[in-house]
Amino acid sequence: xxxxxxxELGGREFQSRLLVGTGKYRSNQEMVEAIEASGAEVVTxxxxxxDLDRTSEKGILHHLSPERFFLLAxxxxxxxxxxxxxxxxxxxxxxxxxxxxxxxxxxxxxLLPDTEGLLAATKQLVSEGFKVLAYTNDDLxxxxxxxxxxxxxxxxxxxxxxxxLGMINPFSIRTIKRRLSVPVIVDAGVGTASDACxxxxxxxxxxxxxxxxxxxxxxxxxxxxxxxxxxxxxAAWLAGRMPRREVAMPSTPxxxxxx
Amino acid sequence: MSTLELTVxxxxxxxxxxxxxxxxxxxxxxxxDPRAVVVEHNRRIVRRAQLAETxxxxxxxxxxxxxxxxx
Numbered sequence: 001x002x003x004x005x006x007x008e009l010g011g012r013e014f015q016s017r018l019l020v021g022t023g024k025y026r027s028n029q030e031m032v033e034a035i036e037a038s039g040a041e042v043v044t045x046x047x048x049x050x051d052l053d054r055t056s057e058k059g060i061l062h063h064l065s066p067e068r069f070f071l072l073a074x075x076x077x078x079x080x081x082x083x084x085x086x087x088x089x090x091x092x093x094x095x096x097x098x099x100x101x102x103x104x105x106x107x108x109x110x111l112l113p114d115t116e117g118l119l120a121a122t123k124q125l126v127s128e129g130f131k132v133l134a135y136t137n138d139d140l141x142x143x144x145x146x147x148x149x150x151x152x153x154x155x156x157x158x159x160x161x162x163x164x165l166g167m168i169n170p171f172s173i174r175t176i177k178r179r180l181s182v183p184v185i186v187d188a189g190v191g192t193a194s195d196a197c198x199x200x201x202x203x204x205x206x207x208x209x210x211x212x213x214x215x216x217x218x219x220x221x222x223x224x225x226x227x228x229x230x231x232x233x234x235a236a237w238l239a240g241r242m243p244r245r246e247v248a249m250p251s252t253p254x255x256x257x258x259x
Numbered sequence: 260m261s262t263l264e265l266t267v268x269x270x271x272x273x274x275x276x277x278x279x280x281x282x283x284x285x286x287x288x289x290x291x292d293p294r295a296v297v298v299e300h301n302r303r304i305v306r307r308a309q310l311a312e313t314x315x316x317x318x319x320x321x322x323x324x325x326x327x328x329x330x
Binding site for chain 2: 021022023024025031037044045046047048049050052059060061071073074076086090091093096161162186208209210213
């Protein structure tokens with residue numbers, strides 16, 4: 001039986017190929033329970049102003065232990081390379097690690113990435129010693145350029161952030177995975193377990209999701225389903241699927257039939 | 260020593276403060292644990308060890324951030 005290789009990312013080894021976000025949960029308790037049910041080790045967080053009128057409100061680290069989870073700060077909401085770099089530096093100063101899930105958004109309606117800004121920010125942050133996990137679209141050329149720029153991982157979208165549409169272009173995802181040497185983690189767009197399974201069946205190294213868990217009717221139960229789906233999809237890819245055929249092939253012998 | 264009032268922009272809002280005041284003193288006034296936040300002072304990140312020795316001055320732009328939920 002094909003044994004899976006460890007999931008290596010930025011010089012670290014992880015057991016789970018499922019990475020999860022912490023946004024949009026109905027409560028912090030539900031978030032923590034869902035993350036535990038997902039089995040994820042890498043958990044994304046965002047940098048925002050402290051609400052000075054409500055300083056008694058604890059930040060997310062009050063609920064998520066940095067010893068237990070690997071915190072991956074994002075630059076969500078940044079529309080320029082400069083903004084994203086600023087957020088990444090602030091996140092690093094919080095003192096957990098030098099990793100950043102880099103987002104440079106180019107359009108408010110679709111939240112699709114500004115690939116030019118993304119590439120510029122990647123180059124700058126890599127030169128400052130960051131490990132950059134770059135959220136990008138499913139374009140091979142951009143993915144190759146991000147790899148050349150020193151990205152630790154390239155994270156093409158399955159479909160737009162928060163859309164739940166599943167993987168729109170499996171061909172592009174497979175091509176990116178085939179052509180890149182750095183890990184490919186599909187980020188954003190999955191809606192339910194089958195979406196995650198299909199993503200992992202393309203042979204990518206991992207998958208990152210947030211809304212599919214946080215906005216499920218029962219996030220904890222969906223997190224469990226996603227854990228199984230990611231494992232199943234990975235196992236199926238390792239197993240190697242049968243070829244597709246446009247005609248039927250009987251699975252029962254045709255010899256020995258009664259005359 | 261007489262105190263004088265200065266106005267800074269704190270997290271995007273004007274705020275009057277009594278000087279002299281360090282960034283550490285400011286966090287104390289706000290009831291914030293320096294280990295739980297990051298401070299940006301006039302677009303420069305201030306290391307935790309430097310908070311006590313960094314004075315707040317008239318017209319400063321100060322951002323105090325922390326981690327929140329995100330995807």
